[in-house]
Amino acid sequence: MSSPFSVNRPCRLQDVPGWDQETEVLVIGFGAAGASAAIEAASAGVRVLLLEASSGSGGTSALSGGEIYLGGNGGTPAQRNAGFSDDSEDLFRYLMMAGGPDADEAKARLYADNSLDHYHWLVAQGVPYKNTYLPQKMVEPVTDDCLIWSGSEEAWPFSEQAKPCPRGHTPQWEGWGGGRLLMDILAARVVELGVEVHYDSRVLALVVDDAGRVHGVVARCDGQPRYVRAGRGVVLCAGGFVMNREMVRRHAPQLMHNENPIGTPGDDGSGIQLGMSVGGAAIHMDEAFVSLPFYAPESLVRGIFVNERGQRFINEDCYHGRTGYHILRQGGDRVFLLADNACFERPPEFTRIDIAAVGETWEEVEQELGLPSGSLAESVDFFNRHAAQGQDPLFHKAAKWLNPLDEPPFVALDCRFDYAFYPHFTLGGLDTLPTGQVLTQQREPIAGLYAAGRTTCGLPRWGGGYSSGLSLADASFFGRQAGRHVATQG
Template sequence: MTTDAAHDPRAPRAAASVVHYADEADLIVVGYGAAGASCAIEAATEGAEVLVVERASAGGGTSANSGGLIYVGGGTALQSALGFEDTPEEMFKYLMAACGPGPDEKLVAPFAEHSVAHFDWLVEQGLVFKEAFFPGAHEPETDESLTYSGSEDCHPFCEIAKPAPRGHFASVMGSKGAILMKTLMASAQRRRVRVRGDTLAERLIVESDGRVVGVVVRSAGEERCLRARRGVALTSGGFIWNEEMLEQHAPWLRRCKMKVGTENDDGSGIQMGIAAGAATIRMDAADITLPVFPPVSFREGMLVNCQGQRFLNEDAYMGRWGEISLLHQDGRVWLVVDEPSFGQPKHIPDIEVVAGDSIAELEGEMGLPTGSLQQSAAFYNEHAARGEDPLFHKRAEYLRPLSQPPFGAIDLLPENSVYCAFTLGGFHIDADGRVQTPGGEAIPGLYAAGRTTSGISKQGYSSGISLGDGSFFGRRAGRAAATAPT
């Protein structure tokens, strides 16, 4: 840890050098998205005085701009009302398989075990969920409140854990992320949480023993010091908008056209923590989504690489499409369809398509090795006619021979398509949101949650996990900070 701000603008300031504190609270929360709001609510519920500093004029951030999908399960009231059986054990098995390789069991276990209680807490804050299920392969624009939001019901995960939909939405037409944040911020306001907008956190304030006791902020062009009697919680988002950090940790993400997040997802909170001695892990991890659905008919096609070979079951979650296409196939992939399965992707308006009256002609137009696509299509069609997929086990409802010309191939190279990405790497935390050092010790007075941390997803992802684990571990961080000694 260094306190030399001349060389590192994020270097913490020594508490002994602070002459005056402009404000103070038991807990200072940096960033007012779902993680920060949940942290503030829980700390205030425990009796702490909470001050939130938010660099934007108002709270919400990426959470408000999101689809509002919250990943919870294990047998929530909504799941049960709609006839879906789920248990914490099945949820745990799925997450350990889908959030890897190497997800942190110490985070996944409490998230699964207490997920039902967390859903109940969300309802207590004022979120309303409609007893209606959305069966599509994408986020609904209607007011249904439950959907499959990952790969729970497809191979290989459906063999590992009993499938159950765990994507929970507040029941509202339009922006579900906005209503989520409106509800959480109203709950925080009822608990007398104070918020300072247009206030940029720049550095942490630390004692000589390393304890975090405050934040240096900038507001209206002036630097101010804020004192935290019990601790500081960093909940300021990831770093998808920081080109230098992307180049250092995950340069392949720079090929993704759509950065999921606001420009305030610039890694500043992560940098502040690193300067104070925090450990980061999985900084190369990201959610990479290829939003090809709708139309759902694309699941009937063949996803092939530059050798004309299939490499994934096409009924998989869109995030799995994106991750495996970019990281395992360098993005050099095509979606092969016939006339009935073709459609205009809603979220990829400018698609690059080549066509042919036969698979052989299409293969030539794609520039694939001679015979490669023809062999793949012949094998696929033979088994699809019997409702089988011996290679990748696509569900029978999406299996049929691709036999009706004209045939098309949609170019899914990142430069010709739309890959959506945000970062998953960040602070190493324990189950109570305490930020760890590289040696595995908690930094006194420093907490974190949301995409500022490396949460339950270490690479694989399911939609809603960021709002799910961000709000869950935000609450735990708030509770831990509120009950910490002064």
């Protein structure tokens, strides 16, 4: 028998037969956003219930690198130890650029001014940071070091508008995946503060009155529908929608050509759908983090990308997610990373970046790829002539990455979007105030409804500006804002 409940259709208050459970604040989802919201709400002294669809805490946050984008106010201990001083204005300007044409100024300002405090909050919860610095270009440290360049801070055009500073902070953890440690620590804190947590409890629908106020939810707990009242409000922290292929097809169809969505089955869009079901506006639903993790090896940054017309299109020293964003905008299926003998190193196997052509001249490579005569060879020639002078007039790649690609043999690496490893997740979601209040299309707050993390469109909202650590920064920081607001003013 099909369920009478739907994330797309709210349950009317008058249809609730009776409440099975009552709380003051109800948090949906136990990832970084939900844990942070629950910690703040419980710390404010109100009763908090957390419902999680899966059988444990963590969500996609636990799969992650645990890297958080932090800085400002002179710098975190890690930044200062490494000799950097990070001005909040530079962080603000960077966040505004990273947010793209529709950056959320209020959120960027609040985060820039309070990011250092957020670092101290994370430490106070028990998150360990070794506060050491790794200067190399990398996706994520595999050692237990802390600070890395995790975005496009040093690359054009970002470097021109905000003084560059590394801001990716990873917890003290050996190997990839510090997110599990981060989530274990936040989850322990949630429990310590007396938050009641129910696992295997999927929210099926919101409960709303005729005036549009959200009063609670219908959830499936232990296989049974349960009506749960939230006196102050519901906070949706249910992740993004990259695993809901129908939603992806509708909103971000460009992602359908690659088979590497990353996340958990919980990223099914239900949080966004629940918010929309009561009039919440979903924005930038076409935006995504799409990465081509072609470095390390760092030396490949000295190579150049060309599209299937042999044209260059990006400064290769920018963040790998910005490269992915621009690759998707090239039209055509084929994209190549060109390297000469001096800078070539084989990318790791997991990237599925294979060799497409090799030659003693760039003309040979061009021919082997079947590109129009003169196209690729002329792009390389133009690049080489200027690189020899330490210049890149087209894309302003920094001088330290500029070398003519003139040492044979030459190689073209195959970076096709439908074949290579392009991990991706969605950035679009519910429109919210910095307080976490969910907004309608008219930007009116919906009474009793809050959201945070990838259920919302937060600080990270543009693939061309995404930087590692921004999603967890946004989820944890704005989760906290939502938890505090719902507890004190909901």
